[in-house]
Amino acid sequence: MGASKANSALVHAGYNPKPGTLKALLNVRGSEMFEELCAELGVGYKRIGALVVGTEDEMDILHELLERGRTNGVRGLRIVCGEELREMEPMLSDNISCALYAPTSAITCPYELTVAAVGNAMDNGVELRRDFKVTGIRPCDGGYELISPAGRIAAKYYINSAGLHAGEVCTYTGGEDLQRTVRSGEYMLLDRECAGFVRHTIFPTPTKHGKGILVTPTVHGNLLLGPTSIEREDKDDTSVTPEGINEILEKTRKTVKDIPYWKVITSFAGLRSVDEDFIIKPGERCIHLMRIGSPGLSAAPAIAVYVKDMLAEFGLELVPKDNFNPYRKPCHGLSEMSPDDRNKLIKQNSKYGRIICRCEGISEGEIVDAIRMNPGARDLDGVKRRTRAGMGRCQGGFCSPAVLEILARELGIKPEEVTKSGGGSYILVGKTKEER
Ligand SMILES: Cc1cc2nc3c(=O)[nH]c(=O)nc-3n(C[C@H](O)[C@H](O)[C@H](O)COP(=O)(O)OP(=O)(O)OC[C@H]3O[C@@H](n4cnc5c(N)ncnc54)[C@H](O)[C@@H]3O)c2cc1C
Structure with a gap:
């Protein structure tokens, strides 16, 4: 995010x-x-x-x-x-x-690439901690303890890729905040x-x-x-x-x-540093990634290899996994399928026949997949960025209530507990009418 x-x-x-x-x-x-x-x-x-x-x-x-x-x-x-x-x-x-x-x-x-990369890592055995904001790092037992209000993790090495906040994180172990x-x-x-x-x-x-x-x-x-x-x-x-x-x-x-500006459906902003170069800096059993502005997305696969090689130089033994699976199935695609393939899928599971997002043609089955697949969606924006439900012309005006119901059902929580994007971004405050 x-x-x-x-x-x-x-x-x-x-x-x-x-x-x-x-x-x-x-x-x-x-x-x-x-x-x-x-x-x-x-x-x-x-x-x-x-x-x-x-x-x-x-x-x-x-x-x-x-x-x-x-x-x-x-x-x-x-x-x-x-x-x-x-x-x-x-x-x-x-x-x-x-x-x-x-x-x-x-x-x-x-x-989608970010979600897919994390999902694939999880499918191959990586554990993801969400809502784990690192607020301190303490050296311990030849490694580190990463401290967060959500708990603590012991680590032999750590890679600080906290984006614009990487400079702050770097200072936790005495490094210099080079983010500008x-x-x-x-x-x-x-x-x-x-x-x-x-x-x-x-x-x-x-x-x-x-x-x-x-x-x-x-x-x-x-x-x-x-x-x-x-x-x-x-x-x-x-x-x-x-x-x-x-x-x-x-x-x-x-x-x-002649750009048809009146066809605008949403506006948004992102933040980046605008320095001449990336900083990828090794520390004591750690690597800091700072000033990763544009073209950080394009460079990301190569940055990963560069950082992996740096870890190897630290002496970390990196053993390729025999059963590593590089593939991940996307959790949307119904709208691009041929009618025959779509019908086959609907026959197997009728949830693929119930369209929830009319603008983008996204079915209940795809939303359920997004909640169940690694890393499972937990809120409306999570569903949106995995399936595109809510990404279309009405920007979720029609589908949000239905997506909210599906999230509540699949996660076993009350509708009032569903959020837009985690934290305190609740959508419903309670019932206005009691059922009779
Ligand atoms: C407007 C704009 C346009 C761009 N266009 C392009 C483009 O077209 N092509 C291109 O190649 N690049 C582009 N870039 C650059 C690219 O988006 C970035 O380089 C890249 O996304 C940076 O990825 P990142 O993982 O370093 O940072 P982020 O994606 O910002 O991720 C950092 C993560 O760290 C987490 N975090 C922060 N602090 C903590 C903490 N204390 N504890 C735990 N987690 C923490 C954040 O929550 C976040 O999830 C653009 C950037 C912007 C803003």
């Missing part, structure tokens, strides 16, 4: 990071690992390519990016102009005349009716302030506009502002024309 749930969902090709940085190395490596990882974990991945678009005056910057990308080892980069560019992307604004084309840039679903400025990125998400409006991820020419505000399809067929880059004091402030929305409207018009 940190940055990994609210970002542009892009697997960047790797032409942006400065050559020689960890970002450059791990972005390009991670991007090459992504397709196979998504196939194994049953997560959406589409290599649609990206266009960094510009005017004649911006051509020099595009050439610089091209060179940077080639130095970083990105394959297939080239400059496209004129007719060819218009044919590739007919909706570009009239002032756009050239672009850097990155064919290996892709889109994915970051929160935080910037909010606000987005507008448009209805799936806009599927196909643009074919690629469209970036403006970058400036010293960053990659700029993009227009991109999502793997689920929506159109995503954003992010802004606004400095925030509070590392958890994901508010969306009128200024942010106005900036999105103004800047996306410069790259893509």
Whole structure:
């Protein structure tokens, strides 16, 4: 529920990071690992390519990016102009005349990937502790004790990947908080009716302030506009502002024309650090991951391997599991099935025939799967991010009460105990009418 749930969902090709940085190395490596990882974990991945678009005056910057990308080892980069560019992307604004084309840039679903990665780890024997905020770490018996209001865990090693809070966690064992400025990125998400409006991820020419505000399809067929880059004091402030929305409207018009802004179904924001490089720093029997801003999603598979190799250097014996299963079945997919396959499934279990989310076509059977599969959904947002129930045009207006009932039934709790997103986010306060 940190940055990994609210970002542009892009697997960047790797032409942006400065050559020689960890970002450059791990972005390009991670991007090459992504397709196979998504196939194994049953997560959406589409290599649609990206266009960094510009005017004649911006051509020099595009050439610089091209060179940077080639130095970083990105394959297939080239400059496209004129007719060819218009044919590739007919909706570009009239002032756009050239672009850097990155064919290996892709889109994915970051929160489904995160859930699937955790689920697969659990299927292979990993234990997940939820609501376990680490508030202190104490050296003990040649290792550590991780302290939380929810309990304590003994650890021989620990990996601090607490996102924007990793700096604080690093200080618990005497390290330095190297996490710096935080910037909010606000987005507008448009209805799936806009599927196909643009074919690629469209970036403006970058400036010293960053990659700029993009227009991109999502793997689920929506159109995503954003992010802004606004400095925030509070590392958890994901508010969306009128200024942010106005900036999105103004800047996306410069790259893509006739965007149907009125088809917006929701807006949201994510927070990231915007430093030149990641910090992946070994300590005494621990590793701290700080400043993991963009392209942290694209680099994630390569970051994992990098951290694993660091653990091996500590002397930890890493033995591959004989029966490791890299595969995970997604808990939604009915709407993409053929009518025959759907009928077969409904014959086996009639719950797949009861549609709960009408916007996204999600059945009761899929919601039950999401609650029962690792890591089981425990609240409305958990169901939403596993099945898409509540992700559509009505944003859960119709399906939330039914999802709430299913959660209460499956978890054996009262409806009043069901939350939107854990903690105290209860939805119902009690009955207004007693049953007769
Ligand atoms: C607006 C925006 C756009 C972006 N776009 C892209 C993109 O298109 N492509 C790309 O590659 N990257 C992108 N990124 C970057 C990417 O999202 C991040 O690099 C990545 O998600 C960081 O993952 P993380 O696991 O380090 O942090 P997070 O996803 O934030 O996870 C940190 C976790 O640590 C937990 N935590 C915090 N403190 C504690 C504690 N004390 N104890 C226990 N747990 C704790 C949090 O609850 C959270 O679950 C974007 C980021 C943003 C914000």
